Amino acid sequence: MRPVGGLHRARLRWARLLMVGLGAALLCGGCGSGNANFVWGRTPALTPDGKTLYFCQNLSSPTDRLTTTVSVLDTGWIFTANADGTNAVQLTPRGLGPDFFPTVSPDGTRLAFISLSNKEFDVWISALDGTARQQVTYDLAVETMPHWRPNGAQIVFVSSRSGNANIWLINSDGTGLQPVTATASDQAGPAYSPDGTQIAYVTNQDRSNWDLWVMNADGSNQRQLTRKNDSNSTISDGGPAWSPDGKTIAFERWTGTWNVYTISAGSTTNNPVQLTNGTKWHSGEPTFTPDGTAIDYTSSESGWWQIWQMKPDGTLQHQLTGQH
Numbered sequence: 001m002r003p004v005g006g007l008h009r010a011r012l013r014w015a016r017l018l019m020v021g022l023g024a025a026l027l028c029g030g031c032g033s034g035n036a037n038f039v040w041g042r043t044p045a046l047t048p049d050g051k052t053l054y055f056c057q058n059l060s061s062p063t064d065r066l067t068t069t070v071s072v073l074d075t076g077w078i079f080t081a082n083a084d085g086t087n088a089v090q091l092t093p094r095g096l097g098p099d100f101f102p103t104v105s106p107d108g109t110r111l112a113f114i115s116l117s118n119k120e121f122d123v124w125i126s127a128l129d130g131t132a133r134q135q136v137t138y139d140l141a142v143e144t145m146p147h148w149r150p151n152g153a154q155i156v157f158v159s160s161r162s163g164n165a166n167i168w169l170i171n172s173d174g175t176g177l178q179p180v181t182a183t184a185s186d187q188a189g190p191a192y193s194p195d196g197t198q199i200a201y202v203t204n205q206d207r208s209n210w211d212l213w214v215m216n217a218d219g220s221n222q223r224q225l226t227r228k229n230d231s232n233s234t235i236s237d238g239g240p241a242w243s244p245d246g247k248t249i250a251f252e253r254w255t256g257t258w259n260v261y262t263i264s265a266g267s268t269t270n271n272p273v274q275l276t277n278g279t280k281w282h283s284g285e286p287t288f289t290p291d292g293t294a295i296d297y298t299s300s301e302s303g304w305w306q307i308w309q310m311k312p313d314g315t316l317q318h319q320l321t322g323q324h
Contacts, residue, residue, distance in 0.1 A: 041307040041321040044296040047108045050289050053081045054102040078102045085320030091130035106152045114144050136174045150196035158188050180219040191240050200240035200249050210236035227270050239285050244292040252284030260286045260297050275314030
């Protein structure tokens with residue numbers, strides 16, 4: 001990283017804003033030396049056939065058990081495993097990265113992710129086996145939270161290049177960069193609906209609370225799904241993910257700990273359903289399995305961050321990674 005100057009401080013400020021404001025960054029520890037024999041996971045992503053799991057392992061060691069510390073620099077390598085968590089294999093070559101926020105293309109052939117390979121937070125893509133790495137964005141700004149458009153030709157992501165955190169769109173070959181939002185507030189966590197017509201995201205435009213919103217894919221018709229009735233509320237929402245049928249959005253909510261919730265994508269009642277109930281641990285970063293029968297998510301319930309799975313109604317919660 002460059003010496004800490006004004007630009008660098010600004011970049012870290014926006015990165016920390018995205019990370020602290022959202023559960024997508026709740027998963028961290030100290031910046032230790034790492035341990036290749038200790039596999040833990042966060043930010044789960046699945047291939048379209050539901051057979052392969054991708055996730056991120058950070059650089060911390062098992063002794064770094066600071067489960068309430070958030071650090072944007074506490075990132076690491078991308079791993080892959082069978083959908084049940086078995087046979088975990090590291091994809092990110094040592095000496096490259098750190099890489100994080102993996103997301104699989106709709107046709108199941110490519111991986112988009114954020115990398116610091118060139119000392120900047122940029123969007124990259126690779127083959128599913130981690131080869132053929134290609135940089136997509138080139139900017140001093142912080143780029144984070146990529147998500148494929150269902151057509152497979154474009155990637156939506158969050159960038160601070162406009163001065164605050166807004167949602168941008170780019171072709172997977174690096175052309176066609178364009179903003180989706182251009183507001184004075186901050187946006188994060190964009191996720192396309194299965195049909196590609198809408199984007200779920202979170203923003204702090206309502207009284208500086210992070211709430212769940214939905215808009216058309218072109219940024220129009222922005223509407224609020226969750227709202228904090230208490231003007232002094234410190235509750236924050238993040239990490240939205242659509243169900244395959246497009247009817248439900250899973251997300252994470254901070255109320256002193258992070259937990260997973262769902263809400264109807266067409267909700268007008270601001271009435272989310274809580275699925276996890278951790279009071280001494282965190283759960284977040286949900287993603288539906290392609291067949292819609294389960295939700296993969298990250299939890300520290302067993303003492304350190306691992307990928308877990310549950311039914312969409314919150315039942316049958318069980319740990320996937322770190323058990324084999």
